[in-house]
Amino acid sequence: MNATILSENKKHFPVLLKEIISIISPQYGGTFLDCTFGQGGYSKRILEFKNTKVIAVDRDKDTLKVAKGIEKKYPSRFKFYNKKFSEISQIKSADKLRCIIFDLGYSLYQINDNTKGLSFNSTGKLNMSMGLNTFSAHDVIHNLDLIDLVRIFKYFGEDKEAKIVAKKIITLRKKKNIKNEDLKDIIESSKKKYFKKNKSTKIFQSIRMFVNKEISELIKGLVAASKLLEPGGMIIVVSFHSLEDRIVKFFFNDLSSDKNLSRYLPKRENTKKIFQVDKKRPILPSQSEVEINPASRSAKLRFALKLRDIDDYEKKFKEKFKFLLDIENISKKL
Ligand SMILES: C[S@@+](CC[C@H](N)C(=O)[O-])C[C@H]1O[C@@H](n2cnc3c(N)ncnc32)[C@H](O)[C@@H]1O
Numbered sequence: 001m002n003a004t005i006l007s008e009n010k011k012h013f014p015v016l017l018k019e020i021i022s023i024i025s026p027q028y029g030g031t032f033l034d035c036t037f038g039q040g041g042y043s044k045r046i047l048e049f050k051n052t053k054v055i056a057v058d059r060d061k062d063t064l065k066v067a068k069g070i071e072k073k074y075p076s077r078f079k080f081y082n083k084k085f086s087e088i089s090q091i092k093s094a095d096k097l098r099c100i101i102f103d104l105g106y107s108l109y110q111i112n113d114n115t116k117g118l119s120f121n122s123t124g125k126l127n128m129s130m131g132l133n134t135f136s137a138h139d140v141i142h143n144l145d146l147i148d149l150v151r152i153f154k155y156f157g158e159d160k161e162a163k164i165v166a167k168k169i170i171t172l173r174k175k176k177n178i179k180n181e182d183l184k185d186i187i188e189s190s191k192k193k194y195f196k197k198n199k200s201t202k203i204f205q206s207i208r209m210f211v212n213k214e215i216s217e218l219i220k221g222l223v224a225a226s227k228l229l230e231p232g233g234m235i236i237v238v239s240f241h242s243l244e245d246r247i248v249k250f251f252f253n254d255l256s257s258d259k260n261l262s263r264y265l266p267k268r269e270n271t272k273k274i275f276q277v278d279k280k281r282p283i284l285p286s287q288s289e290v291e292i293n294p295a296s297r298s299a300k301l302r303f304a305l306k307l308r309d310i311d312d313y314e315k316k317f318k319e320k321f322k323f324l325l326d327i328e329n330i331s332k333k334l
Contacts, residue, residue, distance in 0.1 A: 013293040024098070031097050033091075034055070036104065037056035062110075085102065086217050097233055098233055103238045116130070118130075120184050126138040128207055135334045152327060161187075223313060226310065231306055234304065
């Protein structure tokens with residue numbers, strides 16, 4: 001790895017680790033699918049329990065180095081795939097999966113890697129790819145027209161100054177190649193009000209979501225996970241912003257309700273729930289976790305137990321979030 005590491009944050013803390021371990025109880029053994037391996041925080045902890053196996057997935061090939069170290073330590077209990085979690089149905093496991101875990105977003109390691117350009121403190125060429133991407137933030141900023149940029153900033157970033165920022169981008173890109181530092185300057189000069197958060201966070205988030213197709217990844221990942229699991233298995237998701245949480249909440253609540261299933265299921269199955277969700281409210285990090293790791297402050301954990309199989313849910317799920325998927329489809333113009 002020849003990443004330039006930005007100096008701001010150094011130590012990686014797996015978010016809500018204690019809570020996750022208490023929910024999945026690895027002391028009883030079993031096979032776990034970690035869909036967002038990162039620095040291996042969850043995988044390593046699970047493997048400390050005897051009779052566990054972990055299959056791990058991450059789209060970022062830079063996570064391979066950590067994965068290889070774990071593979072060496074647990075050759076028969078750990079397997080890593082450099083894949084997107086929308087592709088987990090391609091993974092064949094001889095063992096029944098006890099639990100599938102998603103810890104969404106990016107890791108501290110990624111945000112501190114200047115070449116990835118995920119931080120508003122990054123410098124140089126725009127990128128924002130987490131891995132296995134087909135286009136970068138550079139392509140987005142230099143090729144999309146005003147209306148499309150505004151839609152991305154407004155709906156993925158929920159940013160009030162979306163139009164001003166997009167206009168400034170169009171003007172500047174006629175004169176020069178826009179780099180990370182230029183984008184940060186444009187955003188900061190467009191903001192009138194004082195915001196507690198860094199002024200650039202929301203626009204950067206919106207471009208990152210667009211470049212990595214995070215909405216469709218999440219929808220496809222959840223559907224694939226619900227098919228891979230056998231009844232009795234569990235899905236756990238840690239999300240970090242409201243759009244992600246809205247998708248996860250809808251998925252679990254809709255499939256754990258007695259209603260809404262009639263269009264897609266045979267009559268005899270109408271009233272049967274697919275998931276059991278015990279806690280309607282998400283689990284949040286404790287005050288002490290937020291103090292040690294401020295990045296955990298926006299984390300929300302939701303989990304559900306699979307009760308039975310379902311077919312054909314993806315269509316309904318995609319219809320529900322069509323307005324977001326339509327924005328993602330702007331990328332077809334690139
Ligand atoms: C928050 S970090 C996970 C940290 C991990 N739980 C740990 O404790 O080390 C999220 C990771 O998920 C990966 N990721 C994000 N979206 C993904 C996707 N669609 N498919 C596969 N990996 C993804 C990122 O590359 C990043 O490494």
